[in-house]
Amino acid sequence: MSKIINNNLIEINKKINFTKLISKLSLKEKDINYIKSIFNIDNIKIINIDLLKNILNKLNYIIIEEFNDNIDKLYITLKKNNNIDYRPPIITLIGHVDSGKTSILDCIELNNSINNEVRGITQYIRSFKVNYSDNKNFIFIDTPGHESFVNIRNNCIKISDIIILVISVDDILKNNIIDKFINEILYTNLTFKLIIIINKIDKINDFNSLKFKFENNYNSIFKNIDINYDILYLSAKYKKNIDLLINNIKSKFNYIDLKFSKENIAYGIVIESYIDKNMGPTAKIIIKDGTINVGDLILFDYFFCKLKLIIDNNNKINSANPLNIVKIFGLPTLSKIGEKIIILNDIKKIKNIISYRNIIKNKNNLYINKYNDFLNKNKYNLNYIIKTNSIGINDAILHSIKEISNNNCNNININILKIETGILKKDDIYLSLNSNSELLLFNVKIDLNLIKLINNFNIKIKSYSIIYDLIDYIKYSIKNILSLEEKSNIEGNANVIKIFNINNSIIIGCKLENGVFRKKNNIKIFRKDILLYDGNILSMKILKKSVNEVNNNTEFGISINKNNILIKEGDKIISFKEINE
Ligand SMILES: Nc1nc2c(ncn2[C@@H]2O[C@H](COP(=O)(O)OP(=O)(O)OP(=O)(O)O)[C@@H](O)[C@H]2O)c(=O)[nH]1
Numbered sequence: 131m132s133k134i135i136n137n138n139l140i141e142i143n144k145k146i147n148f149t150k151l152i153s154k155l156s157l158k159e160k161d162i163n164y165i166k167s168i169f170n171i172d173n174i175k176i177i178n179i180d181l182l183k184n185i186l187n188k189l190n191y192i193i194i195e196e197f198n199d200n201i202d203k204l205y206i207t208l209k210k211n212n213n214i215d216y217r218p219p220i221i222t223l224i225g226h227v228d229s230g231k232t233s234i235l236d237c238i239e240l241n242n243s244i245n246n247e248v249r250g251i252t253q254y255i256r257s258f259k260v261n262y263s264d265n266k267n268f269i270f271i272d273t274p275g276h277e278s279f280v281n282i283r284n285n286c287i288k289i290s291d292i293i294i295l296v297i298s299v300d301d302i303l304k305n306n307i308i309d310k311f312i313n314e315i316l317y318t319n320l321t322f323k324l325i326i327i328i329n330k331i332d333k334i335n336d337f338n339s340l341k342f343k344f345e346n347n348y349n350s351i352f353k354n355i356d357i358n359y360d361i362l363y364l365s366a367k368y369k370k371n372i373d374l375l376i377n378n379i380k381s382k383f384n385y386i387d388l389k390f391s392k393e394n395i396a397y398g399i400v401i402e403s404y405i406d407k408n409m410g411p412t413a414k415i416i417i418k419d420g421t422i423n424v425g426d427l428i429l430f431d432y433f434f435c436k437l438k439l440i441i442d443n444n445n446k447i448n449s450a451n452p453l454n455i456v457k458i459f460g461l462p463t464l465s466k467i468g469e470k471i472i473i474l475n476d477i478k479k480i481k482n483i484i485s486y487r488n489i490i491k492n493k494n495n496l497y498i499n500k501y502n503d504f505l506n507k508n509k510y511n512l513n514y515i516i517k518t519n520s521i522g523i524n525d526a527i528l529h530s531i532k533e534i535s536n537n538n539c540n541n542i543n544i545n546i547l548k549i550e551t552g553i554l555k556k557d558d559i560y561l562s563l564n565s566n567s568e569l570l571l572f573n574v575k576i577d578l579n580l581i582k583l584i585n586n587f588n589i590k591i592k593s594y595s596i597i598y599d600l601i602d603y604i605k606y607s608i609k610n611i612l613s614l615e616e617k618s619n620i621e622g623n624a625n626v627i628k629i630f631n632i633n634n635s636i637i638i639g640c641k642l643e644n645g646v647f648r649k650k651n652n653i654k655i656f657r658k659d660i661l662l663y664d665g666n667i668l669s670m671k672i673l674k675k676s677v678n679e680v681n682n683n684t685e686f687g688i689s690i691n692k693n694n695i696l697i698k699e700g701d702k703i704i705s706f707k708e709i710n711e
C-alpha cells in the first residue's frame with residue numbers, strides 16, 4: 131500500500147490511486163488541473179509510478195520508492211546544472227587477501243604505508259589523490275581483500291569509475307576466488323572500466339605459459355558477459371610495469387564521464403569514519419558532484435549535521451568539491467563507511483527523510499526481533515560486546531558473524547549485544563556482567579582503572595589487532611560447542627542458579643533446561659565456551675531427597691568433589707551419557 135508520510139513525502143507502491151492521493155495531499159484545484167492538462171489524464175484512477183514521479187517532481191514533492199536509493203533519486207531530482215567541470219576518476223583496487231593491492235598503491239603513492247599496517251593486512255579503507263604533471267589526477271581507493279569486508283568493498287565499487295582487480299600469480303588458477311570478485315564487481319556497478327592486474331610475476335619463471343593459462347581461462351568468461359578489460363602483468367615488489375598501469379588508466383579518461391558542476395547539489399560517499407581525539411566523530415568523504423561549504427546541512431542515513439570544519443590535507447578550507455578528498459567535522463555520531471551523503475540545506479526536508487527512514491527501519495527491526503525470538507528457543511547463546519576503533523571494522527565483523535551464523539551453527543545463537551566504536555567504559559563491563567557476555571576489543575586499549583573491575587567480576591575479555599583473529603576466535607568458540615554436541619551424546623543441560631561451598635565439596639543448585647540429568651552421567655560445566663569442570667556427580671538431590679534422575683525443568687542440586695571456586699550462577703552444565711554405556 132502506498133501512503134502519505136506527511137505533506138510532501140510519499141511512500142509509493144507499484145500502483146497508486148491517483149484520486150485518493152491528490153485528495154490526501156490536498157492539492158489546490160489549479161495544481162490538479164495543471165497535472166491533468168500536462169499529462170493528459172482526466173478520469174484516471176490508478177497511475178503508474180513513472181507518470182506519478184513526473185507529476186510530483188513538477189510539484190516539488192520528494193518521492194521515495196526504494197529505501198536504499200534515496201540519495202541517488204534525490205540527487206537526480208534536485209540536480210540543476212549540466213556538468214561542466216572535470217573531476218578525477220575514482221579508481222578502486224579489489225582482490226583476494228595478499229594479492230598485492232596495498233603494495234601496488236604504495237608504488238604509486240611512493241610512501242611505504244604498508245609498514246604502518248598490522249601484518250600488512252588492510253583493515254580499513256585507504257584513499258588518496260595523486261596529481262600528475264599533465265594535470266591528470268586520480269583518486270585511488272585501497273580495499274581489504276578479506277570476505278568480511280564485502281559491504282565496504284561493494285560501496286567503493288559502486289562509486290568507482292575504474293576498478294582494478296588484482297590477482298596474484300599464486301591465485302590465477304583458483305577460479306572460485308577470481309569468480310567471487312568478478313561477481314562482486316558485476317553485481318554492484320555496470321558503468322566502470324576494468325583493469326585486471328596479474329601481480330607478483332617476479333615469482334614465476336615461465337611467464338608465457340602463465341599468461342596463456344590465465345588468458346585462456348578468463349577470456350571465455352568475459353566474452354560471455356560482454357565486458358572490456360585490459361590485463362597488465364606487474365611486480366609490485368620490483369616496481370615493474372607500474373608506469374604501464376598509470377598510462378593505461380590515463381588512456382581510459384576519454385571513455386569515462388568525469389564531468390561535474392560546482393553549482394550542483396553536492397553528494398558523495400563516506401570513505402572513512404573514526405573518532406578524532408579533539409574533534410569527535412569524523413568522516414573522510416569523496417564528493418561526486420557539487421560543492422560542500424562550511425555551514426551546509428549535510429544528510430547522512432539517519433542523522434544530519436551542520437558542517438563545522440572541512441580539512442583537506444591538513445589545511446582548513448571553506449568549501450570542497452570532487453577535486454578534494456576531505457575530512458569533515460561536526461558530526462553528532464559516527465557514520466557508516468559507504469554511507470551516501472547529500473547536502474540539503476532544507477531542515478524540513480531533511481527531518482522528513484530521516485523520520486521516513488526511521489519508520490522503515492523500526493518496521494524492519496520489529497520483524498527481525500520477532501524472527502529472532504522464534505529462532506532463539508532451545509539454543510546455546512554466545513553473547514558478545516564488541517568495542518572497536520573504527521566503524522568500518524564494525525561492519526566487517528558483523529558481516530563475518532552473519533556468515534558464520536548462516537553456515538555453522540544450527541543451535542547456537544551469536545548475540546552481539548553491542549558493537550561500538552570508542553573506548554572501553556564501565557558501562558560495557560556492567561553490561562557484560564549482567565548479560566553474561568564476553569568483551570571483544572579491537573585496537574581498543576583498556577584503561578588501568580577498569581582492570582580491577584574486570585578482574586573482580588571475572589569478566590572474560592579478549593583484545594585483538596587483526597580482525598581475522600577476532601573472527602577466528604568466535605568460530606573457535608562455536609566449534610567447541612558443536613564438537614561437544616556431536617561427539618559426546620549430550621543428555622541434558624542445566625543452568626547454575628546457586629552455589630554452596632561445603633567443606634571440600636561444592637553443591638550446585640541447578641535448573642534443568644532440556645533433557646535429563648542422571649546421577650551416573652558425566653558432566654561438564656562451562657562459562658560460555660570455557661570448560662570449568664569435567665567429571666562425575668557425587669550426589670544428586672531434589673530438595674533433600676537423593677534421586678538418580680532429574681527431568682522436566684526441575685530445580686535440583688548436585689555435589690562435586692572439587693572445590694571449584696570459579697563456578698558461579700549463570701554457568702551452564704551439560705550432562706553426557708557414560709562413555710561405556
Ligand atoms: N614476490 C612478490 N611479493 C609481493 C608483490 N606484491 C606484494 N607482495 C607481497 O605480498 C604480501 C601481501 O601484499 P599486500 O600489498 O599487503 O596485499 P593486499 O592485497 O593489500 O592484502 P590485503 O590488504 O590483506 O587484502 C606482502 O608480503 C607483499 O610484500 C610482488 O609483486 N612480488
Ligand SMILES: [Mg+2]
Nearest residue numbers: 231232251252
Ligand atoms: Mg592491503
